[in-house]
Amino acid sequence: MARKWWTLVVVCAATFMLLLDVTIVVVALPDIEHALGASFSQLQWVTDAYALALASLLLTSGSISDKFGRRRIFSIGLVIFTLGSLLCGVAQDPTMLIVSRALQGIGGAMLFATSLALLAATFHGRERGLAFGAWGAVTGIATALAPILGGVLTTGITWRAIFLVNLPIGIVALYLTLRMVDESRSPHARRIDWPGVLTFTAGLLVGVYGLTEAGQRSWTDGLVLGCFAAAAVLLVAFVIVELRVAQPMFDLGLLRIPTFGGGLIAAFTMNGSLFAMLLYLVLYLQNSLGFSALETGLRLLVMSGCTMIFATIAGRLSEHMPVRWLIGPGLVLVGGGLFAMAGLEAGSSWTHLIPGLVIAGIGSGLVNPPLAATAVGVVPVHRSGMASGINTTFRQIGIAVGIAVYGSLFSSRMTSSMHDNLTGGIHAAYADGLNLLFWVSGVVAVLGGVCALVMIRSKDFVPHGPAPVVDDEPEQVPAG
Numbered sequence: 117m118a119r120k121w122w123t124l125v126v127v128c129a130a131t132f133m134l135l136l137d138v139t140i141v142v143v144a145l146p147d148i149e150h151a152l153g154a155s156f157s158q159l160q161w162v163t164d165a166y167a168l169a170l171a172s173l174l175l176t177s178g179s180i181s182d183k184f185g186r187r188r189i190f191s192i193g194l195v196i197f198t199l200g201s202l203l204c205g206v207a208q209d210p211t212m213l214i215v216s217r218a219l220q221g222i223g224g225a226m227l228f229a230t231s232l233a234l235l236a237a238t239f240h241g242r243e244r245g246l247a248f249g250a251w252g253a254v255t256g257i258a259t260a261l262a263p264i265l266g267g268v269l270t271t272g273i274t275w276r277a278i279f280l281v282n283l284p285i286g287i288v289a290l291y292l293t294l295r296m297v298d299e300s301r302s303p304h305a306r307r308i309d310w311p312g313v314l315t316f317t318a319g320l321l322v323g324v325y326g327l328t329e330a331g332q333r334s335w336t337d338g339l340v341l342g343c344f345a346a347a348a349v350l351l352v353a354f355v356i357v358e359l360r361v362a363q364p365m366f367d368l369g370l371l372r373i374p375t376f377g378g379g380l381i382a383a384f385t386m387n388g389s390l391f392a393m394l395l396y397l398v399l400y401l402q403n404s405l406g407f408s409a410l411e412t413g414l415r416l417l418v419m420s421g422c423t424m425i426f427a428t429i430a431g432r433l434s435e436h437m438p439v440r441w442l443i444g445p446g447l448v449l450v451g452g453g454l455f456a457m458a459g460l461e462a463g464s465s466w467t468h469l470i471p472g473l474v475i476a477g478i479g480s481g482l483v484n485p486p487l488a489a490t491a492v493g494v495v496p497v498h499r500s501g502m503a504s505g506i507n508t509t510f511r512q513i514g515i516a517v518g519i520a521v522y523g524s525l526f527s528s529r530m531t532s533s534m535h536d537n538l539t540g541g542i543h544a545a546y547a548d549g550l551n552l553l554f555w556v557s558g559v560v561a562v563l564g565g566v567c568a569l570v571m572i573r574s575k576d577f578v579p580h581g582p583a584p585v586v587d588d589e590p591e592q593v594p595a596g
Contacts, residue, residue, distance in 0.1 A: 119296050119297075119298070120238045120239060120243075122292055122296035122297070123234060123235070123238045123296065123297045123298075124235065124238075124239075124247050124250060124251075125292070126289050126292045126293050126296070126297060127190075127231045127232075127234055127235055127251065128250060128251055128254045129285060129288075129289050130190070130193075130194060130197075130227045130231065130286075130289050131227070131228070131231050131251060131254055131255060131258070132254050132257070132258045133197070133282055133285050133286065133289075134197060134220075134223075134224040134227050134228060135255055135258040135259060135262075136258045136261070136262050136265065137166065137201075137220060137224070137278075137279075137282070138166065138167065138170075138259075138262070138512075138515070139259065139262040139263065139266075139391065139394060140262040140263075140265060140266040140278050141162060141163060141166075141217075141266065141278060142163065142262075142263070142266065142394050142395050142398050143263050143266040143267050143270060143398050143402075143409045143412050143413050143416075144266055144269075144270040144275040144278050144409055145159050145162065145163075145395065145398060145399065146398070146399060146402040146403055146409070147270055147274075147275040147409060148162065148210075148213070148275050151275065152207070152208075152209055152210050152213065153209075153210070154210040154213075155210070156331075156332075156523065156527065157328050157329070157331070157332055157523065158210040158211075158214065159395075159399075160328055160395070160519050160520060160523045161210075161214045161217075161328070162210070162213055162214055162217055163217075163395055163515070163519055164324060164328070164515075164516045164519055164520060165214045165215070165217040165218040165221060166217045166218065166220055166221040166224070167221065167512045167513075167515045167516040167519075168218070168221065168317075168320055168321060168324060168512070168516050169217075169218045169219075169220075169221025169222050169224070169225065170221040170224050170225045170228070170512045171320065171509045171510075171512035171513045171516065172225070172313070172316060172317035172320060172321075173221075173222055173225035173226075173313070173317070174225045174228060174229050174505050174508060174509050174512070175229070175365040175366065175502065175505045175506065175509060176225075176308060176309070176313045176365055177189060177193070177225045177226045177228075177229035177230070178229040178230070178233070178502070178505055179306045179307075179308050179309070179365065180308060181226070181229060181230045181233060181301075182233075182301060182306065183301065183306075183308070184301065185299045185300070185301045186230045186233050186234050186237065186299070186300050186301065187230075187234065187293060187297050187298065187299040187300065188299065189226050189229075189230050190226065190227060190230040190231070190234060190293060190297070191290060191293050191294060192223075192226060193223045193224070193225070193226025193227040193230065194223065194227065194286055194289055194290045194293065195223070195286075195290065196219060196220075196222055196223030196226065197219075197220055197223025197224055197226075197227060197282070197286060198223070198282060198283060198286030198287065198290070199219065199223075200216050200217070200218075200219030200220035200221075200222070200223055201216075201220060201279045201280065201282035201283060201286065202279070202280070202283060203215075203216035203219065204216040204217060204220065204276075204279035205276045205277075205279040205280035205283075206276070228508065229505065231251065232248070232251065232504070233300070234297065234300070235247045235248065235251060237298070237300035238297075238298065238300075252485075256423075256424060256427050256484070256485075257424075259420070259423075259484075260420040260421070260423055260424045261420070263394075263398075263412070263413040263416040263417070263420060264410075264413040264414060264416070264417055264420075265278075265413070266278050266409065266413055267408070267409040267410035267411070267412055267413025267414065268410055268413065269281060270408075270409035270410070271408045271409045271410035271411075272410070275409075306363040307362070307363045309357070309358075309361055309363065309364055309365040311357045311361070312354060312357050312358055312361065312364055312365045312366065313365060315350050315351070315353045315354035315357055316350075316351075316354045316365070316366075318350050319346075319347050319350030319351040319353075319354055320347075320513065320516070322343050322346045322347045322350065323343065323344065323347030323351075323517075324516050324517060324520045325343055326339075326340050326341075326342075326343025326344050326347060327517065327520035327521050327523075327524055328520045328523060328524065329343065329524075330524040331523050331524030331525070331526065331527035331528060332524075332527065335524075355368065365502075366502075366506060367502060370495065370502075370503060370506070373494050373495070373576055374571045374572070374573055374576060375490050375493075375494045375571065375572045375573050375576035375577070376490065376491060376494050376495070376503065376576070377571055378440075378490060378567055378568050378570070378571025378572040379443075379487060379489075379490025379491050379494075379507055379568075379572065380491075380506065380507060380510045381564055381567045381568065381571070382443050382447060382483065382487060382490065382564050382565075382567070382568045382572075383487060383507050383508075383510040383511045383514065384510045384511070384513060384514040384517075384564070385447060385514065385560050385561055385563065385564025385565075385567075386447060386450065386480070386483050386484070386487070386511070386514065386561070386564065387511045387512070387514035387515045387518065388513075388514030388515065388517055388518035388557075388560055389447075389450060389451065389454065389514075389518065389557040389558070389560040389561035389564070390450050390453075390454065390476055390479075390480055390557070390561065391514070391515055391518070392514065392515050392517075392518025392519045392522060392557065393454065393518070393522065393553060393554070393557045394416075395519055395522075396522060396523075396526060396549075396550060396553055397416075397457075397469075397550070398412055398416075400460075400546060400547075400550050401415065401466060403546070404542075404543055404546045404547070405465075405466055407466070415466055415469075415473075416473070418470055418473040418474060418477065419473040419474070419476055419477035419480070420477065421477065422473075422474055422477030422478050422480075422481060423477045423478075423480045423481040423484075424481065425481065426477070426478045426480075426481025426482055427480075427481040427482075427484055427485050428481075429481070429482075430442050430446075430481055430482045430483075430484075430485045430486060431485040431486075434485060434486040434489065438572075438574045439486035439489055439490065439572060440568055440569055440572035440573070440574075441569075442482045442483070442485075442486050443482070443483050443486055443487060443490070443565070443568045443572060444565045444566070444568040444569035444572070445479075445482065445565065445569075446478075446479045446480070446481070446482030446483035446565070447479060447483055447561050447562065447564045447565030447568060448479070448561070448562055448565035448566075449475055449476070449478055449479030449482065450475075450476050450479035450480055450483070450558075450561040450565075451479075451557075451558040451559065451560075451561035451562035451565065452475050452476075452479070452558070452562075453471075453472040453473065453474070453475035453476025453477070453478075453479060453558075454472060454476060454554045454555075454557050454558035454561060455472070455554065455555065455558040456471050456472035456475055457469050457472030457473070457476075457554045458551045458554035458555055458558075459551065460547040460550055460551055461544070461547055462543040462544040462547055463543075464547065472554075479561075487507070488504060488507065489577075490507070490572055491503040491504050491506065491507035492504050493577045493578070494576045494577055494578060495578065496578060518557070518560075521556075522553045522556070522557065525549075525552055525553060525556060526549040526550070526552070526553055527549075529545075529548060529549040529552045530545045530546065530548070530549040
C-alpha cells in the first residue's frame with residue numbers, strides 16, 4: 117500500500133479514538149461513580165475536563181503544527197493521548213481520573229488540529245475528496261458507536277477498558293506515523309497567540325467551574341458569583357487581545373459573516389442540548405431504571421442508528437438544497453425529540469423515551485453533515501483551517517457548558533422535589549429533575565434552529581473546492 121494511504125489509515129484511526137472518548141465515557145459513569153466513590157460534580161468533570169482541554173487548545177495546536185511540523189505535533193499528540201488513556205485506566209480516585217481526562221483532551225486537541233492538515237498535505241485533486249470523505253465517515257461512525265462500545269467494554273470487562281483499549285491503537289498509530297507519514301509545515305505559519313490562549317482557557321475553566329458549583333452551593337454563593345465575574349473579565353480581555361494582536365487565534369472579523377455566526381450558534385446548541393443531555397439520560401437509565409452499561413448502550417442505538425441513517429441522507433441533500441433547510445429544521449427536530457422525552461414519572465419505562473430518541477436522532481443526522489460547511493464554505497481557502505477549528509471549538513464548549521448548567525439545574529430540582537414530595541422517593545425526584553432538563557435543552561435546540569434559519573444564507577458561501585485546511589502549500593519533508 118502506498119505511503120499516502122497509510123497516512124489516511126493513521127489519521128482516521130487517531131480521529132476515531134479521540135472522538136470516541138468524547139462520549140464513550142458517558143455510559144461508564146455510573147460504574148466509575150461506584151468504583152471510585154465519585155460525587156455528582158466530579159462525574160460532570162470527568163466529561164468536562166476532556167471537552168474543555170480540547171476546546172481550549174484546538175486552535176493553538178493548529179498554529180503550533182504549522183510552525184513546527186504537523187507530523188511532529190500529531191506524534192506528540194498521540195503520545196500525550198495514549199499516556200492520558202493509560203493514566204485514566206489505572207486511576208485510583210476521581211481527581212486522578214479528571215486530571216488524566218484533561219491530559220487526554222490536550223493530546224486530542226493536537227490530533228484533531230493536525231488530522232485534516234496532514235490529509236490536505238498528502239492528497240490532492242480527486243483523491244483529497246476521497247480522503248476527506250473517509251475521514252468524515254469515521255467521525256460519524258465514532259460518534260454513533262461510542263455508547264454501544266462503551267457498554268460492551270464496561271459490562272464485558274470493566275470501565276477501565278474504555279481507556280486501556282486506546283493503548284494498542286495509540287502505539288501502532290505512533291509507529292506508523294513515524295515510519296509512513298511525511299512531515300509538512302506552512303512556510304508562512306501564524307505566530308502563536310499566547311495571550312489569547314491564556315485568557316480564553318482561563319475564562320472557560322473558571323466559568324464552567326462556577327456553573328458546576330452553583331448546583332452544589334447556590335447561584336448566589338460568593339464563590340459562584342466570583343467565578344462568573346472572573347470569567348466575564350477574562351473573556352472580555354480575550355476579545356480585547358484578539359482585536360489588537362496582528363495574528364489572533366480567533367479572527368473576530370469572521371463573526372461579521374452571518375452564516376459563520378449562525379453555524380457557531382448551531383454547533384454550540386447542537387452539542388449543548390442533545391449531547392450534553394446524554395450524561396443525565398445515561399445516569400437515569402442505569403441508576404434509576406437499573407440497566408447495565410451494555411443495556412444502556414443498546415437502548416441508545418435507537419437514537420444513534422437514526423442519526424447514521426439520516427446523516428447519509430443529509431450528506432446527499434446538502435448538494436441540492438440550502439444547508440439552512442437541513443440545519444434549522446434538524447435542530448428543531450432535536451428540540452422536539454427532547455420535549456417528547458419529558459413527562460417521566462417514578463414508574464415510567466424506558467419505552468417512554470423511544471419516540472423522542474427517534475425524533476432527536478433524525479434531527480441530529482440532518483444537522484451534523486452540513487454544519488462544517490457553514491464554517492469552511494464562507495471563507496477564502498487560506499482561512500478555512502481557522503474557521504473549521506473555531507466551529508469545532510464551539511461544539512466542545514457546548515458540551516462543557518451544557519453539562520455544567522444542566523448539572524446545577526438537576527441538583528437544584530432534585531433537592532426541591534425531595535422536599536416537596538417526601539413520599540415519592542428518589543426515583544420521583546430523579547424523574548422530575550430530568551423532565552426539567554428535557555424542557556431546557558429542548559428550548560436551547562429550538563432557539564439554535566431558529567437562529568440557523570435566520571442567519572445562514574446561501575449568498576455568503578464562496579466558490580472553492582473541497583474544504584482545505586492549510587494556509588499555504590505545505591513544505592514537505594520525507595519521513596525518516
